[in-house]
Amino acid sequence: MTQDIYERISKHFFTDVHRVFLAVSWYTGERPEAILKSKVSQFYVNPSRRIVRSEIIYSATTRKDKKTREVPCHIALEKILRDYECLEDGYLFPSRVKPGKPLSRQAIDRAFRRALKKAGLENQGYSLYSARRGFITEKRDGSLWLLDMRRKSVAVSTAFNIFFILVVLQSYFKGASRF
Incomplete structure (x- = not known):
């Protein structure tokens, strides 16, 4: 995934939740599962005032390698997170269907596939991991x-x-x- 493709897909999401999810994946290079399980406190110093951390924290409990990772917050991601209306605590991407649970991988994947289709990029091999690969290669x-x-x-x-x-x-x- 390139910057242009990332922006093209991002424009076609229905909600800010999906747009922010893709931005977090693009600018941090983290796995989708770890992003979905992230808590508000890992991204914000003060969520009510939308003060973003200078380093985003991915806790060991949500990561595949079981190691805590701190990622410097990119200036573009900081702006996106400041504009994002999140909860005061709990999951950064909460489920609308299951209270107290994070947004499911299936839900974000469906939204991603809809955005791909609207952007005219379906059947080109893009997946939720494409932003992670783009982070490593393009960014x-x-x-x-x-x-x-x-x-x-x-x-x-x-x-x-x-x-x-x-x-x-x-x-x-x-x-x-x-x-």
Whole structure:
């Protein structure tokens, strides 16, 4: 997913909840499940006044690797979060159907698919994980950033390590006649 595609999809969501979810995914690179389970206090210092944290916190209990992660809040995401009317406490994306529970993965996926269709991007392979992949590939360039991300354990999987090696090799051989 590129910045243009992200913006195109975002424009076609029905509600701010869905738009903010995609923005959080795009600007933090976190997995959809961890985002859905996030609490208001992980994003806001003072939710009633909409004061956003300088670093967003993903707690170990919601993450696949079971490690707490702090992500600097991008200035564009900060503006989006300031405009978002969230609850004072509880889940950042609460379910409208099940009180006290987060929005379900299925609900956000349905909204995402509707937005894709309205944007004319259906059947092109986009999923809820596309923003995460876009964060890794589009938002940041250069192997030094990737090395920093590996140190912070954003996605230290075999696939990420292979991607990391390929980017380093590509930047090393840039300008060479063959790769």
